[in-house]
Amino acid sequence: MSHRRDIPFLLHTGYARKSYFIRHSRIFASDTAAAFTVSQEFPQQKTFVLPKIKLTQEQEHIFTVIAEAGVRCNQPVYVIGGFVRDYYLKRRDAQKEADIDFVTVGSGIDLALETARLLNTRQVSVFRNFGTAHIRYGNFDLEFVGARRESYDRSSRKPFVENGSLQDDQKRRDFTINAMSWSLSKGNWLDLIDPFGGMKDLEAGIIRTPLEPAQTYSDDPLRMMRAVRFAAQLQFHIEQESYDAITAMARRLEIISKERILEELNKIILAPVPSRGFKLLFHTGLLGQFSPEMIALHGVKEVDGVRHKDNFWHTLQVLDNISEHTDSLWLRWAAIMHDIGKPPTQRFSKEHGWTFHGHDAVGAAMTKRIFRRLGLPMDERLRYVQKLVRLHLRPIALANNEVSDSAVRRLIFEAGNDIDDLMTLCRADITSKNDEKVQRYLRNFDHVEELVKIVEEKDQLRNFQPPVDGLEIMEKLGLKPGPAVGEIKDAITNAILDGEIPNEREAALAFMYKTARQQEGP
The missing domain is CATH 3.30.460.10 (Beta Polymerase, domain 2)
Incomplete structure (x- = not known):
């Protein structure tokens, strides 16, 4: 019979007294004398068998x-x-x-x-x-x-x-x-x-500090972010006294560098259910210390009995939805940022109710400022998130209307290699308390996705470039560099996207000559 030495060893070395095991119902092997004694004296307490350590x-x-x-x-x-x-x-x-x-x-x-x-x-x-x-x-x-x-x-x-x-x-x-x-x-x-x-x-499943929580968090306030991170990653609960201390001390986060905060924040975003972490960040007051823009999403306004959805909770739902399909940190960041432009664009009119016109473009601009302030990379990863924020309404708009091949071509052209991620984001963005409404939107969106697939396979538009470039336009038409070259190239691009001509070299050259003649006039 295997025999664990945890309890005798700890008692011998002074790392824990026998009373500790009785008070806290320590986990130890049930074939030890100490386990038998505790079980007899405190039969209502649960004891556990420590698994044998098996290393690679x-x-x-x-x-x-x-x-x-x-x-x-x-x-x-x-x-x-x-x-x-x-x-x-x-x-x-x-x-x-x-x-x-x-x-x-x-x-x-x-x-x-x-x-x-x-x-x-x-x-x-x-x-x-x-x-x-x-x-x-x-x-x-x-x-x-x-x-x-x-x-x-x-x-x-x-x-x-x-x-x-x-x-x-x-x-x-x-x-x-x-x-x-x-x-x-x-x-x-x-x-x-x-x-x-x-x-x-x-x-x-509890997050608890070894010392008094106030001392632990005062020593290093980043531990408050770590408590939330572990709760999100492990799907644990923060012990109440520790939770209360975080709420009381949230402002202490201001002495922590943005780099250290960002490291924990990204780990929260990558948790299996990231909304769990963001809810804790919100309710403890930590979120407001580094993301006032997300706090601004919270709340519902009402005018003449007309209300809009709470965009904070909607954003968390979108984040959870997308996390079921991707481990990409940057696609998850796009989910967080997708509606960030709504508070500054929020308007109410009796005719249209609540509107957020232009929140996609405003949100893309805000994303750059937020990335810079938080210490996020200002490179292609920023541009990727901005693109998805800027385009996130387009597939939804197609789902609400009759879909033309031309509109789909333009969407594929603008999204390029990120079209699949854009569609994933937009599907995650379909949320409502009305399940029937969600299912109707999803059915419409299925149709849009199928059409995107058909048009892409037919026209080969991903990362599309016109079959005729600017250098060839100048060579064929004897033009010098100038606005006329760009106008002809744009005309060819638009003709292909609108379905006026096929995405083929000969058709593009013929259209180039036709456009040049029209520019020259009679």
């Missing part, structure tokens, strides 16, 4: 080498943080390649250098100012740090750091589920060290 061959090799490096440096070593958490959650990264954090009571740099020597690798980076080191080994990123305790000045993110014990290091971690560790000591190989009840919170 590569992981076993890495852990064994690092344990040997710890022996040679005379330093105890522990696996800590996300790898341990994800192993118990059976998340993919913990089964294959992964980031793995190691903490040692001693020098993290010395441990890393000895590990690199034993692994026979030069891919080691040392950060002496932070007392950390990194090794890239195969598909693994190995991070090394010495156990430490930290204290902070309220007006700064720079901590005062000093050497500490393993429990000091676990205490400074953001959440209990990230403070769990495994021993790499020979006598206690892979024993779980969990002084703050991380396994219990993992089982219950």
Whole structure:
């Protein structure tokens, strides 16, 4: 019979007392004496069996080498943080390649250098100012740090750091589920060290801080964003006291750099159900600290009994809809931005009710300003999101009207290689509390998608360029560079898109000569 050593080891080393296991119903193997005793004394408490740790061959090799490096440096070593958490959650990264954090009571740099020597690798980076080191080994990123305790000045993110014990290091971690560790000591190989009840919170699906939440979030306000991120990624709940502290301290986020905020925000956007994270950001007040434009989407106005939909909740629904079909960060950003231009374009008239004319163009312009402020890339990724925001009404408009081949050709021409993503966004944009209305729109949209497919296959218009370019126009017609060349090229393009001529070279040349003669006049 296998026998877990977690409880005796923890009691022996002082990382947790027996009363802790009784109070918090610790997760441990039921074949230990301690488990039997607790179950007898507190039969109403639930106990769990810790699964036997099964590492891959590569992981076993890495852990064994690092344990040997710890022996040679005379330093105890522990696996800590996300790898341990994800192993118990059976998340993919913990089964294959992964980031793995190691903490040692001693020098993290010395441990890393000895590990690199034993692994026979030069891919080691040392950060002496932070007392950390990194090794890239195969598909693994190995991070090394010495156990430490930290204290902070309220007006700064720079901590005062000093050497500490393993429990000091676990205490400074953001959440209990990230403070769990495994021993790499020979006598206690892979024993779980969990002084703050991380396994219990993992089982219950709770985000909780090891220390008082106000202290944890005051030390590093980014942890408030991380709480939301983990709640969204893992579909956990934030413990009430922690949630209340975030709500009370949301403005502290102002001392955090936009780069660090953006990193967490993007992870929230990539969560399985990103609206879960955005709802938490909204209700805690965090969202307003960096995205007033999204806050402006919230709310419903009413005039003469006429109301419009709440564009904030609509945007979150579109984001969830699109997330069912894509893991693309930038397509998800397009979903977030698609209606961002509605608040400044909102108008009411008795004749038309609520309108948002031009919100597509205004939203595309706002997207650039928002990207710059948040520190998002100002390159082709911005232009991609802007294009989808600018064009997102076009397929919907086609679905509402009789669809002509000409209109479809122009849509394909303007969207280019992004036509598929545009159609995905527009399908996600079909939302309503009236399910019958949604189904009717979806049926119409199915027709538009089918027509796009037919026209694209027939006319080969994706990334369309006229069969005759400007240089050939000048050569054939003896023209010098000037407006006339552009006018003839545009005329050829429009003739093809309108279906007046086929997308073929001979037809384009004939149309070119015809257009030139018309420009010359009688």
